[in-house]
Amino acid sequence: MNAALKTASKGEETRAAILDEAVRIASRLGLEGLTIGTLADATDMSKSGLFAHFGSREGLQLAVLDHGARNFASHVVEPVISVERGVARLRAMFNRWVGWTIDSGLPGGCILISAAHEYDDRPGPIRDAVAGMQRRGISVIARAVTLAVGAGHLHRSTDPDQFAFEMMGIVLVAHHHGRLLGDMEAQNRAIAAFESLLSRYATPSAPKAASSPVALNRAR
Amino acid sequence: MNAALKTASKGEETRAAILDEAVRIASRLGLEGLTIGTLADATDMSKSGLFAHFGSREGLQLAVLDHGARNFASHVVEPVISVERGVARLRAMFNRWVGWTIDSGLPGGCILISAAHEYDDRPGPIRDAVAGMQRRGISVIARAVTLAVGAGHLHRSTDPDQFAFEMMGIVLVAHHHGRLLGDMEAQNRAIAAFESLLSRYATPSAPKAASSPVALNRAR
Numbered sequence: 001m002n003a004a005l006k007t008a009s010k011g012e013e014t015r016a017a018i019l020d021e022a023v024r025i026a027s028r029l030g031l032e033g034l035t036i037g038t039l040a041d042a043t044d045m046s047k048s049g050l051f052a053h054f055g056s057r058e059g060l061q062l063a064v065l066d067h068g069a070r071n072f073a074s075h076v077v078e079p080v081i082s083v084e085r086g087v088a089r090l091r092a093m094f095n096r097w098v099g100w101t102i103d104s105g106l107p108g109g110c111i112l113i114s115a116a117h118e119y120d121d122r123p124g125p126i127r128d129a130v131a132g133m134q135r136r137g138i139s140v141i142a143r144a145v146t147l148a149v150g151a152g153h154l155h156r157s158t159d160p161d162q163f164a165f166e167m168m169g170i171v172l173v174a175h176h177h178g179r180l181l182g183d184m185e186a187q188n189r190a191i192a193a194f195e196s197l198l199s200r201y202a203t204p205s206a207p208k209a210a211s212s213p214v215a216l217n218r219a220r
Numbered sequence: 221m222n223a224a225l226k227t228a229s230k231g232e233e234t235r236a237a238i239l240d241e242a243v244r245i246a247s248r249l250g251l252e253g254l255t256i257g258t259l260a261d262a263t264d265m266s267k268s269g270l271f272a273h274f275g276s277r278e279g280l281q282l283a284v285l286d287h288g289a290r291n292f293a294s295h296v297v298e299p300v301i302s303v304e305r306g307v308a309r310l311r312a313m314f315n316r317w318v319g320w321t322i323d324s325g326l327p328g329g330c331i332l333i334s335a336a337h338e339y340d341d342r343p344g345p346i347r348d349a350v351a352g353m354q355r356r357g358i359s360v361i362a363r364a365v366t367l368a369v370g371a372g373h374l375h376r377s378t379d380p381d382q383f384a385f386e387m388m389g390i391v392l393v394a395h396h397h398g399r400l401l402g403d404m405e406a407q408n409r410a411i412a413a414f415e416s417l418l419s420r421y422a423t424p425s426a427p428k429a430a431s432s433p434v435a436l437n438r439a440r
Contacts, residue, residue: 028341030250109340117337120329120399121248131400165393165409166416172396173389179340180351189385196386200416 015053018043019067022060026068027106030118031061031126061126068111069133075100077140086151087198087206090144097171098190102178109179112137113172138164153206154198166197235273238263239287242280246288247326250338251281251346281346288331289353295320297360306371307418307426310364317391318410322398329399332357333392358384373426374418386417 021042026034036057040047054060076096083089101110112133119127142160149158170193178186195209241262246254256277260267274280296316303309321330332353339347362380369378390413398406415429 030338114337116396116400117334118250120396127400134396134401162409162412165397165406166390166413168396169389169393169413170386172392173385176336176340176354176388176392177385180336180347180354186385189382192382193386193389196420200420 016067018045018050018053019064022064023068023071023111024106026061026064026111027109027114031064031111031115032118034061034064036060058125062129064111065115065126065129065133068115069136072100072112072137080144086148086153087202090141090148090198091194091209093141093144094167094171094194095191098174098187098194101171101175102187109175113175138168141167148206152203154201155203158201163197163201167194170194170197236287238265238270238273239284242284243288243291243331244326246281246284246331247329247334251284251331251335252338254281254284256280278345282349284331285335285346285349285353288335289356292320292332292357300364306368306373307422310361310368310418311414311429313361313364314387314391314414315411318394318407318414321391321395322407329395333395358388361387368426372423374421375423378421383417383421387414390414390417 018039022034022039025038025042029038034057036047036050036054039045039060040050043050050060054063076093079096080089080092083092101113112130115126115130116134119130138161141164145154145158145160145163148154149156149160154163170190174186174190177183177189183189198206198209238259242254242259245258245262249258254277256267256270256274259265259280260270263270270280274283296313299316300309300312303312321333332350335346335350336354339350358381361384365374365378365380365383368374369376369380374383390410394406394410397403397409403409418426418429
């Protein structure tokens with residue numbers, strides 16, 4: 001590796017470490033609670049160094065959202081690309097999503113869900129970024145549903161957007177119950193709900209569920 | 221009406237008007253954004269007068285939550301008591317809930333859902349109050365489901381808590397889509413999802429849906 005690449009990679013590592021810390025702060029206090037000052041305290045970096053990295057507080061907030069979306073992609077979306085197209089991939093995606101949402105290791109849970117609530121009524125670049133991420137997430141699900149229809153696992157009449165809407169509802173209520181009510185059964189209830197959703201659209205050739213929560217635990 | 225009662229009622233009206241304003245502020249800024257100072261500015265009352273009403277900022281926040289829960293009860297729960305027990309009452313409750321959640325007339329949407337996200341990781345009296353309200357809400361749904369089983373409209377094998385969990389998921393995603401993504405179809409998708417949920421558990425004697433979104437609009 002030449003020196004320039006090494007420096008770039010070192011810089012990226014530093015940036016990623018700073019953003020990991022920023023995601024933890026945003027998870028606890030909301031994106032509105034994240035400032036260059038609180039991040040400087042948490043990372044032992046100078047405020048001027050952080051300004052150099054992110055340009056402004058809004059730049060930092062947008063970078064944090066982007067980092068959260070990348071975490072989501074690497075924990076939930078990318079690992080299932082190797083799973084067979086169709087119901088198996090949808091199931092793997094759902095299990096990873098619920099597991100990641102409830103148990104992301106973040107003090108305040110998923111920052112994308114929190115940000116959606118924080119910014120749904122505050123027009124501006126952050127709200128646009130959050131809405132764009134949600135739209136991309138939905139289109140990723142809808143695409144997986146379309147592939148499952150193509151694989152002959154789901155009926156041709158399946159509406160991918162309706163499926164994605166209902167799948168997201170199950171994730172949201174699992175997040176809600178699991179975090180606020182400490183409902184240990186939230187994951188099991190979520191899996192039962194998702195299997196009902198699948199079975200509504202499944203053709204006889206759809207693969208059956210593994211039937212135990214082991215798959216979910218493994219997915220985390 | 222004697223003078224004492226009249227005074228009590230006048231005091232209650234004032235309190236309700238103050239709390240309506242406080243709910244609007246909390247809807248926009250979150251409960252954490254609600255202070256005695258911001259409320260004093262918005263209501264043209266003195267800070268000392270508001271302290272006399274609520275005792276402390278936390279007292280104000282708890283009163284606002286309680287006021288939000290009463291609004292929910294009077295818009296969603298109480299009106300459906302007159303609807304026939306069973307699937308008709310469940311449907312009416314769902315339609316009112318989704319309509320109220322998306323279109324409560326509050327700038328930032330339902331304060332109970334926002335507060336659940338704001339406080340799920342902040343132990344203390346407010347989190348306890350939010351969790352208690354959510355538990356009561358769930359038990360109200362579960363009770364309506366049990367009555368629908370008793371009426372012979374839903375199968376005896378129906379798990380009221382699982383039903384309530386899934387019903388809440390549909391409300392949460394409708395709130396999410398309707399507010400963040402401006403998805404005009406969110407209400408129609410929510411109704412379709414709820415009808416699927418019902419049909420999964422329905423017996424042949426369950427009343428059918430009115431089949432148009434008119435019922436929902438009327439419910440607002």
